Amino acid sequence: MSIEAINEQLLRSVGVGIALFHRDQLKLEFFNKVFESWFEDCSEGESISSVFPTLEIDNMLKRVEADGQYSTELKFKKKRRTIVVAQVFSEAVIGTQRLLVLECQNITRIRELESMIESYSSMVERNARSLQREKDQVEKLLLNIMPRAAYEEYRDFGVVAPQRLESVSVLVLGFVNFDENVEKLPPATLVSELNELYSSFDRIGEQLECERIRSTGGSYRCMAGMQDSDMDHLQAVATAATRFVRYLNRRNESADTLWLCRIGIGSGSVVGSVVGNQKYVYDIFGRAVNAAIKARSLARDMEVLIHDQSQPKLDGSMRPTEPQSSDARKEGLVALIEA
Protein backbone atom coordinates (compact mmCIF):
# COMPACT_ATOMS: atom_id res chain seq x y z
CA MET A 1 0.00 0.00 0.00
CA SER A 2 1.39 3.42 -0.95
CA ILE A 3 1.93 6.20 1.57
CA GLU A 4 -0.88 8.19 -0.11
CA ALA A 5 -3.25 5.27 0.28
CA ILE A 6 -2.31 4.83 3.92
CA ASN A 7 -2.82 8.55 4.53
CA GLU A 8 -6.22 8.45 2.90
CA GLN A 9 -7.18 5.40 4.93
CA LEU A 10 -6.08 7.17 8.10
CA LEU A 11 -8.10 10.28 7.27
CA ARG A 12 -11.14 8.12 6.65
CA SER A 13 -10.85 6.17 9.88
CA VAL A 14 -9.89 8.77 12.50
CA GLY A 15 -12.49 9.70 15.12
CA VAL A 16 -12.63 13.38 14.19
CA GLY A 17 -14.41 14.82 11.17
CA ILE A 18 -12.00 15.71 8.36
CA ALA A 19 -12.75 17.62 5.17
CA LEU A 20 -10.37 18.96 2.51
CA PHE A 21 -11.24 21.95 0.30
CA HIS A 22 -9.44 23.19 -2.78
CA ARG A 23 -7.70 26.31 -1.49
CA ASP A 24 -8.36 28.51 -4.53
CA GLN A 25 -11.69 27.20 -5.76
CA LEU A 26 -12.95 26.57 -2.21
CA LYS A 27 -14.65 23.35 -3.31
CA LEU A 28 -15.01 20.21 -1.20
CA GLU A 29 -12.55 17.56 -2.39
CA PHE A 30 -12.63 14.98 0.36
CA PHE A 31 -14.48 14.17 3.60
CA ASN A 32 -14.44 11.21 5.93
CA LYS A 33 -17.32 9.24 7.49
CA VAL A 34 -17.39 11.17 10.76
CA PHE A 35 -17.73 14.45 8.85
CA GLU A 36 -20.45 12.91 6.70
CA SER A 37 -22.37 11.77 9.77
CA TRP A 38 -22.88 15.44 10.70
CA PHE A 39 -23.16 17.00 7.24
CA GLU A 40 -25.10 14.26 5.47
CA ASP A 41 -26.08 16.25 2.39
CA CYS A 42 -22.59 17.39 1.40
CA SER A 43 -20.96 16.13 -1.76
CA GLU A 44 -17.60 16.39 -3.45
CA GLY A 45 -17.28 19.51 -5.58
CA GLU A 46 -19.72 21.47 -3.41
CA SER A 47 -18.64 24.99 -2.53
CA ILE A 48 -17.60 25.79 1.04
CA SER A 49 -20.31 28.47 1.28
CA SER A 50 -22.94 25.89 0.43
CA VAL A 51 -21.65 23.40 3.03
CA PHE A 52 -21.35 26.10 5.73
CA PRO A 53 -23.71 28.98 4.89
CA THR A 54 -22.93 30.87 8.10
CA LEU A 55 -19.12 30.63 7.83
CA GLU A 56 -17.33 33.98 7.48
CA ILE A 57 -15.17 32.83 4.59
CA ASP A 58 -13.11 36.00 4.05
CA ASN A 59 -12.31 36.24 7.73
CA MET A 60 -11.41 32.54 7.86
CA LEU A 61 -9.03 32.84 4.88
CA LYS A 62 -7.44 35.96 6.33
CA ARG A 63 -6.80 34.27 9.70
CA VAL A 64 -5.45 31.10 8.09
CA GLU A 65 -3.07 33.26 6.05
CA ALA A 66 -1.97 35.31 9.05
CA ASP A 67 -2.04 32.82 11.95
CA GLY A 68 -1.84 29.47 10.18
CA GLN A 69 -5.29 28.44 11.40
CA TYR A 70 -8.81 29.62 12.16
CA SER A 71 -11.04 28.18 14.89
CA THR A 72 -14.78 28.51 15.18
CA GLU A 73 -17.84 26.68 16.43
CA LEU A 74 -20.83 25.54 14.48
CA LYS A 75 -24.14 24.86 16.18
CA PHE A 76 -26.96 23.08 14.39
CA LYS A 77 -29.91 20.81 15.11
CA LYS A 78 -29.77 17.16 14.19
CA LYS A 79 -33.11 15.54 14.74
CA ARG A 80 -33.99 17.50 17.90
CA ARG A 81 -30.57 17.55 19.49
CA THR A 82 -28.41 20.64 19.32
CA ILE A 83 -25.02 19.58 17.97
CA VAL A 84 -22.00 21.77 18.60
CA VAL A 85 -18.95 21.15 16.44
CA ALA A 86 -15.58 22.83 16.95
CA GLN A 87 -13.93 23.57 13.62
CA VAL A 88 -10.27 24.28 12.90
CA PHE A 89 -9.25 25.40 9.39
CA SER A 90 -5.62 25.24 8.34
CA GLU A 91 -3.70 25.06 5.10
CA ALA A 92 -1.69 22.19 3.62
CA VAL A 93 0.24 21.84 0.42
CA ILE A 94 0.38 18.43 -1.23
CA GLY A 95 2.67 18.46 -4.22
CA THR A 96 1.59 21.53 -6.13
CA GLN A 97 -1.93 21.61 -4.74
CA ARG A 98 -2.92 23.94 -1.93
CA LEU A 99 -5.63 22.59 0.32
CA LEU A 100 -7.74 23.90 3.16
CA VAL A 101 -7.89 21.27 5.86
CA LEU A 102 -10.91 21.30 8.15
CA GLU A 103 -10.82 19.33 11.39
CA CYS A 104 -14.11 18.96 13.26
CA GLN A 105 -14.70 17.72 16.80
CA ASN A 106 -18.03 17.08 18.41
CA ILE A 107 -18.10 19.17 21.59
CA THR A 108 -21.84 18.84 22.19
CA ARG A 109 -21.40 16.96 25.45
CA ILE A 110 -18.92 19.54 26.74
CA ARG A 111 -21.37 22.34 26.00
CA GLU A 112 -24.23 20.39 27.58
CA LEU A 113 -22.18 19.81 30.71
CA GLU A 114 -21.19 23.48 30.78
CA SER A 115 -24.85 24.42 30.65
CA MET A 116 -25.55 22.05 33.50
CA ILE A 117 -22.70 23.37 35.61
CA GLU A 118 -23.90 26.92 34.95
CA SER A 119 -27.39 25.94 36.05
CA TYR A 120 -26.07 24.15 39.09
CA SER A 121 -23.78 27.04 40.02
CA SER A 122 -26.69 29.45 39.90
CA MET A 123 -28.66 27.16 42.23
CA VAL A 124 -25.73 26.86 44.62
CA GLU A 125 -25.08 30.60 44.57
CA ARG A 126 -28.73 31.30 45.28
CA ASN A 127 -28.62 28.83 48.17
CA ALA A 128 -25.40 30.34 49.46
CA ARG A 129 -27.01 33.79 49.44
CA SER A 130 -30.02 32.46 51.27
CA LEU A 131 -27.79 30.71 53.85
CA GLN A 132 -25.82 33.92 54.33
CA ARG A 133 -29.07 35.81 54.92
CA GLU A 134 -30.08 33.23 57.54
CA LYS A 135 -26.63 33.39 59.12
CA ASP A 136 -26.86 37.18 59.31
CA GLN A 137 -30.25 36.90 60.98
CA VAL A 138 -28.97 34.37 63.50
CA GLU A 139 -25.96 36.59 64.20
CA LYS A 140 -28.24 39.57 64.70
CA LEU A 141 -30.43 37.60 67.10
CA LEU A 142 -27.48 36.28 69.08
CA LEU A 143 -25.92 39.73 69.26
CA ASN A 144 -29.16 40.85 70.85
CA ILE A 145 -28.70 38.42 73.69
CA MET A 146 -24.93 38.46 74.18
CA PRO A 147 -22.03 40.87 73.68
CA ARG A 148 -20.02 40.58 70.47
CA ALA A 149 -16.97 39.07 72.19
CA ALA A 150 -19.13 36.33 73.73
CA TYR A 151 -20.90 35.76 70.40
CA GLU A 152 -17.58 35.41 68.58
CA GLU A 153 -16.39 32.89 71.16
CA TYR A 154 -19.65 30.97 70.82
CA ARG A 155 -19.44 31.05 67.00
CA ASP A 156 -15.83 29.85 66.91
CA PHE A 157 -15.87 27.29 69.72
CA GLY A 158 -19.55 26.43 70.28
CA VAL A 159 -19.39 27.47 73.95
CA VAL A 160 -18.81 30.62 75.96
CA ALA A 161 -16.49 30.01 78.88
CA PRO A 162 -17.48 31.87 82.07
CA GLN A 163 -15.13 34.77 82.41
CA ARG A 164 -14.16 36.98 85.33
CA LEU A 165 -13.83 40.59 84.26
CA GLU A 166 -11.82 42.36 86.92
CA SER A 167 -12.65 45.93 86.09
CA VAL A 168 -15.81 46.99 84.31
CA SER A 169 -18.62 49.47 84.83
CA VAL A 170 -22.28 48.63 84.71
CA LEU A 171 -25.30 50.84 84.11
CA VAL A 172 -28.70 49.70 85.32
CA LEU A 173 -31.74 51.67 84.19
CA GLY A 174 -35.31 51.12 85.36
CA PHE A 175 -38.46 52.85 84.14
CA VAL A 176 -40.43 54.21 87.06
CA ASN A 177 -43.80 54.23 85.39
CA PHE A 178 -43.35 51.04 83.40
CA ASP A 179 -46.31 49.12 84.92
CA GLU A 180 -48.55 52.12 84.49
CA ASN A 181 -47.62 52.38 80.80
CA VAL A 182 -48.11 48.66 80.31
CA GLU A 183 -51.67 49.00 81.60
CA LYS A 184 -52.39 52.12 79.63
CA LEU A 185 -50.92 51.42 76.19
CA PRO A 186 -52.11 48.94 73.54
CA PRO A 187 -49.56 46.08 73.26
CA ALA A 188 -48.33 47.10 69.81
CA THR A 189 -47.80 50.70 70.88
CA LEU A 190 -46.00 49.60 74.03
CA VAL A 191 -43.62 47.33 72.11
CA SER A 192 -43.01 50.01 69.52
CA GLU A 193 -42.22 52.54 72.27
CA LEU A 194 -39.78 50.15 73.96
CA ASN A 195 -38.16 49.34 70.62
CA GLU A 196 -37.57 53.01 70.02
CA LEU A 197 -36.27 53.66 73.52
CA TYR A 198 -33.91 50.70 73.70
CA SER A 199 -32.67 51.21 70.14
CA SER A 200 -31.83 54.81 71.06
CA PHE A 201 -30.01 53.64 74.19
CA ASP A 202 -28.11 51.12 72.05
CA ARG A 203 -27.09 53.84 69.61
CA ILE A 204 -25.91 56.16 72.38
CA GLY A 205 -24.09 53.27 74.10
CA GLU A 206 -22.42 52.19 70.87
CA GLN A 207 -20.83 55.63 70.46
CA LEU A 208 -19.31 55.26 73.92
CA GLU A 209 -18.33 51.57 73.66
CA CYS A 210 -21.06 50.51 76.08
CA GLU A 211 -22.70 47.23 75.19
CA ARG A 212 -26.23 46.26 76.08
CA ILE A 213 -26.30 43.16 78.28
CA ARG A 214 -30.03 42.79 78.42
CA SER A 215 -33.33 44.56 78.46
CA THR A 216 -36.25 42.96 80.21
CA GLY A 217 -39.51 44.81 80.21
CA GLY A 218 -38.85 48.05 81.99
CA SER A 219 -35.17 47.62 82.72
CA TYR A 220 -32.06 48.07 80.62
CA ARG A 221 -28.48 47.08 81.46
CA CYS A 222 -25.29 47.88 79.67
CA MET A 223 -21.63 47.55 80.45
CA ALA A 224 -18.30 49.05 79.39
CA GLY A 225 -14.80 47.62 79.70
CA MET A 226 -15.56 44.07 78.70
CA GLN A 227 -13.25 44.04 75.70
CA ASP A 228 -10.80 46.65 76.87
CA SER A 229 -10.30 46.95 80.62
CA ASP A 230 -7.84 49.82 80.09
CA MET A 231 -10.52 52.10 78.70
CA ASP A 232 -12.13 54.66 80.97
CA HIS A 233 -15.22 52.50 81.33
CA LEU A 234 -16.68 54.45 84.24
CA GLN A 235 -16.53 57.69 82.28
CA ALA A 236 -18.16 55.84 79.36
CA VAL A 237 -21.19 54.55 81.31
CA ALA A 238 -21.54 57.82 83.24
CA THR A 239 -21.64 59.74 79.97
CA ALA A 240 -24.10 57.23 78.56
CA ALA A 241 -26.32 57.59 81.64
CA THR A 242 -26.51 61.38 81.46
CA ARG A 243 -27.20 61.19 77.73
CA PHE A 244 -30.00 58.65 78.32
CA VAL A 245 -31.58 61.14 80.70
CA ARG A 246 -31.13 64.01 78.26
CA TYR A 247 -32.65 61.91 75.47
CA LEU A 248 -35.70 60.99 77.61
CA ASN A 249 -36.21 64.57 78.77
CA ARG A 250 -36.25 65.80 75.19
CA ARG A 251 -38.50 62.97 74.08
CA ASN A 252 -40.94 63.56 76.94
CA GLU A 253 -41.38 67.18 75.86
CA SER A 254 -43.21 66.16 72.71
CA ALA A 255 -44.19 62.47 73.02
CA ASP A 256 -47.68 61.33 74.03
CA THR A 257 -46.30 58.80 76.52
CA LEU A 258 -44.03 59.91 79.34
CA TRP A 259 -41.10 57.69 80.27
CA LEU A 260 -39.32 58.35 83.58
CA CYS A 261 -36.19 56.46 84.52
CA ARG A 262 -33.84 55.92 87.43
CA ILE A 263 -30.24 54.97 86.80
CA GLY A 264 -27.57 53.40 88.98
CA ILE A 265 -23.93 52.93 88.08
CA GLY A 266 -21.49 50.47 89.63
CA SER A 267 -17.87 49.52 89.00
CA GLY A 268 -15.74 46.55 89.91
CA SER A 269 -15.49 42.92 88.91
CA VAL A 270 -18.18 40.76 87.33
CA VAL A 271 -18.51 37.24 86.01
CA GLY A 272 -19.92 37.04 82.49
CA SER A 273 -21.31 33.89 80.92
CA VAL A 274 -23.98 32.37 78.76
CA VAL A 275 -26.51 30.70 80.98
CA GLY A 276 -28.71 27.89 79.66
CA ASN A 277 -28.16 25.13 77.12
CA GLN A 278 -31.14 25.48 74.84
CA LYS A 279 -32.22 29.04 75.52
CA TYR A 280 -29.15 31.15 75.68
CA VAL A 281 -28.99 34.18 77.92
CA TYR A 282 -25.80 36.09 78.45
CA ASP A 283 -25.66 37.53 81.93
CA ILE A 284 -23.25 39.21 84.31
CA PHE A 285 -23.09 38.86 88.09
CA GLY A 286 -20.97 40.40 90.78
CA ARG A 287 -20.00 43.49 92.70
CA ALA A 288 -20.39 46.01 89.90
CA VAL A 289 -23.89 44.79 89.11
CA ASN A 290 -24.97 44.78 92.77
CA ALA A 291 -23.61 48.28 93.27
CA ALA A 292 -25.48 49.54 90.19
CA ILE A 293 -28.75 47.89 91.29
CA LYS A 294 -28.41 49.36 94.77
CA ALA A 295 -27.71 52.84 93.37
CA ARG A 296 -30.68 52.57 90.99
CA SER A 297 -32.97 51.58 93.89
CA LEU A 298 -32.08 54.79 95.72
CA ALA A 299 -32.32 57.09 92.71
CA ARG A 300 -35.25 59.42 92.18
CA ASP A 301 -36.96 60.06 88.85
CA MET A 302 -34.50 60.97 86.10
CA GLU A 303 -31.58 60.78 88.52
CA VAL A 304 -28.23 59.07 87.88
CA LEU A 305 -26.53 57.81 91.05
CA ILE A 306 -22.99 56.62 91.49
CA HIS A 307 -20.83 55.75 94.52
CA ASP A 308 -18.73 58.67 95.61
CA GLN A 309 -15.48 56.75 95.67
CA SER A 310 -16.00 55.57 92.14
CA GLN A 311 -16.83 58.99 90.74
CA PRO A 312 -15.34 59.28 87.29
CA LYS A 313 -12.86 61.93 86.47
CA LEU A 314 -15.33 64.39 85.08
CA ASP A 315 -14.54 65.58 81.63
CA GLY A 316 -16.56 68.79 81.82
CA SER A 317 -19.67 67.32 80.26
CA MET A 318 -21.15 66.46 83.68
CA ARG A 319 -20.85 67.42 87.32
CA PRO A 320 -21.69 65.77 90.66
CA THR A 321 -24.53 67.03 92.86
CA GLU A 322 -26.23 65.89 96.03
CA PRO A 323 -28.71 63.06 95.61
CA GLN A 324 -32.35 63.91 96.23
CA SER A 325 -32.93 61.19 98.85
CA SER A 326 -31.30 61.16 102.26
CA ASP A 327 -30.89 57.37 102.02
CA ALA A 328 -28.74 57.86 98.94
CA ARG A 329 -26.66 60.49 100.71
CA LYS A 330 -26.20 58.16 103.69
CA GLU A 331 -24.96 55.46 101.34
CA GLY A 332 -22.32 57.82 100.01
CA LEU A 333 -23.85 58.16 96.57
CA VAL A 334 -23.61 61.22 94.37
CA ALA A 335 -25.88 62.27 91.54
CA LEU A 336 -24.48 63.10 88.11
CA ILE A 337 -26.00 65.77 85.94
CA GLU A 338 -24.96 67.24 82.63
CA ALA A 339 -22.90 70.35 83.02
Added chain:
Amino acid sequence: MAAQSLYEKYGGFGKLNKIVMAFYDRLLDSDDLGPYFDEIDMSRLIDHQTKFIASQLGGPASFTDEQLGKAHASLSVTHSHFDELKRILQTTLSEHGFEEHDSDLVMDAVESKRAVIVQGVV
Protein backbone atom coordinates in the same frame (compact mmCIF):
# COMPACT_ATOMS: atom_id res chain seq x y z
CA MET B 1 -29.86 16.07 62.91
CA ALA B 2 -31.64 16.66 59.57
CA ALA B 3 -32.41 13.52 57.54
CA GLN B 4 -30.11 12.93 54.60
CA SER B 5 -31.73 13.82 51.28
CA LEU B 6 -31.64 11.44 48.32
CA TYR B 7 -29.50 14.05 46.63
CA GLU B 8 -26.85 13.66 49.34
CA LYS B 9 -27.30 9.90 49.63
CA TYR B 10 -26.59 9.35 45.93
CA GLY B 11 -23.50 11.50 45.73
CA GLY B 12 -24.64 15.09 45.16
CA PHE B 13 -23.82 16.89 41.96
CA GLY B 14 -21.15 14.32 41.03
CA LYS B 15 -23.92 11.80 40.48
CA LEU B 16 -26.71 14.18 39.58
CA ASN B 17 -24.97 15.33 36.41
CA LYS B 18 -24.87 11.78 35.07
CA ILE B 19 -28.54 11.26 35.88
CA VAL B 20 -29.53 14.54 34.22
CA MET B 21 -27.53 13.78 31.08
CA ALA B 22 -28.95 10.26 30.80
CA PHE B 23 -32.48 11.56 31.40
CA TYR B 24 -31.92 14.31 28.81
CA ASP B 25 -30.68 11.81 26.22
CA ARG B 26 -33.62 9.51 26.79
CA LEU B 27 -36.17 12.29 26.57
CA LEU B 28 -34.73 13.57 23.31
CA ASP B 29 -34.67 10.05 21.89
CA SER B 30 -38.23 9.30 22.96
CA ASP B 31 -40.65 9.29 20.01
CA ASP B 32 -43.47 10.43 22.27
CA LEU B 33 -41.74 13.11 24.33
CA GLY B 34 -38.89 14.18 22.05
CA PRO B 35 -41.06 16.42 19.85
CA TYR B 36 -41.81 18.63 22.86
CA PHE B 37 -38.19 19.70 22.82
CA ASP B 38 -37.78 20.30 19.08
CA GLU B 39 -37.77 24.06 19.41
CA ILE B 40 -36.32 24.41 22.88
CA ASP B 41 -32.83 25.79 23.36
CA MET B 42 -30.38 23.17 24.69
CA SER B 43 -29.06 25.23 27.61
CA ARG B 44 -32.58 26.17 28.70
CA LEU B 45 -33.71 22.56 28.61
CA ILE B 46 -30.68 21.33 30.58
CA ASP B 47 -31.13 24.13 33.09
CA HIS B 48 -34.75 23.11 33.59
CA GLN B 49 -33.95 19.42 33.93
CA THR B 50 -31.04 19.98 36.31
CA LYS B 51 -33.26 22.02 38.59
CA PHE B 52 -36.19 19.64 38.22
CA ILE B 53 -34.22 16.52 39.11
CA ALA B 54 -32.25 18.27 41.89
CA SER B 55 -35.49 19.49 43.44
CA GLN B 56 -37.16 16.05 43.21
CA LEU B 57 -34.13 14.55 44.99
CA GLY B 58 -34.10 17.17 47.71
CA GLY B 59 -31.08 18.99 46.28
CA PRO B 60 -30.33 22.71 46.16
CA ALA B 61 -33.26 23.74 43.98
CA SER B 62 -36.92 24.21 44.45
CA PHE B 63 -39.58 24.66 41.88
CA THR B 64 -42.82 26.22 42.92
CA ASP B 65 -45.95 24.77 41.41
CA GLU B 66 -46.49 28.10 39.74
CA GLN B 67 -43.09 27.91 38.00
CA LEU B 68 -43.71 24.33 36.87
CA GLY B 69 -47.19 25.19 35.64
CA LYS B 70 -45.88 28.18 33.71
CA ALA B 71 -43.05 26.18 32.12
CA HIS B 72 -45.49 23.57 30.81
CA ALA B 73 -48.50 25.76 30.13
CA SER B 74 -48.03 25.98 26.37
CA LEU B 75 -46.97 22.36 25.85
CA SER B 76 -50.32 20.56 26.12
CA VAL B 77 -48.80 17.69 28.10
CA THR B 78 -51.14 14.68 28.24
CA HIS B 79 -51.50 12.06 30.96
CA SER B 80 -49.88 9.39 28.80
CA HIS B 81 -46.92 11.69 28.12
CA PHE B 82 -46.58 12.38 31.81
CA ASP B 83 -46.62 8.61 32.45
CA GLU B 84 -43.92 8.17 29.82
CA LEU B 85 -41.78 10.84 31.52
CA LYS B 86 -42.13 9.01 34.81
CA ARG B 87 -41.21 5.73 33.20
CA ILE B 88 -38.09 7.25 31.63
CA LEU B 89 -37.05 8.84 34.90
CA GLN B 90 -37.60 5.61 36.82
CA THR B 91 -35.51 3.65 34.33
CA THR B 92 -32.78 6.28 34.52
CA LEU B 93 -32.70 6.24 38.31
CA SER B 94 -32.65 2.46 38.39
CA GLU B 95 -29.73 2.40 35.94
CA HIS B 96 -27.88 4.79 38.20
CA GLY B 97 -28.13 2.57 41.24
CA PHE B 98 -31.21 3.95 42.96
CA GLU B 99 -32.79 1.53 45.38
CA GLU B 100 -36.40 0.73 44.56
CA HIS B 101 -37.69 2.38 47.71
CA ASP B 102 -35.83 5.62 46.94
CA SER B 103 -36.89 5.56 43.32
CA ASP B 104 -40.52 5.19 44.48
CA LEU B 105 -40.12 8.22 46.70
CA VAL B 106 -38.98 10.27 43.71
CA MET B 107 -41.85 8.93 41.63
CA ASP B 108 -44.32 9.96 44.34
CA ALA B 109 -42.80 13.43 44.37
CA VAL B 110 -43.08 13.66 40.58
CA GLU B 111 -46.62 12.30 40.66
CA SER B 112 -47.59 15.07 43.04
CA LYS B 113 -46.75 17.52 40.23
CA ARG B 114 -49.02 15.86 37.68
CA ALA B 115 -51.79 18.37 38.20
CA VAL B 116 -49.58 21.36 37.41
CA ILE B 117 -47.76 19.77 34.46
CA VAL B 118 -50.60 18.02 32.65
CA GLN B 119 -52.77 20.52 30.86
CA GLY B 120 -56.31 20.91 32.05
CA VAL B 121 -55.79 19.24 35.41
CA VAL B 122 -56.14 21.62 38.31
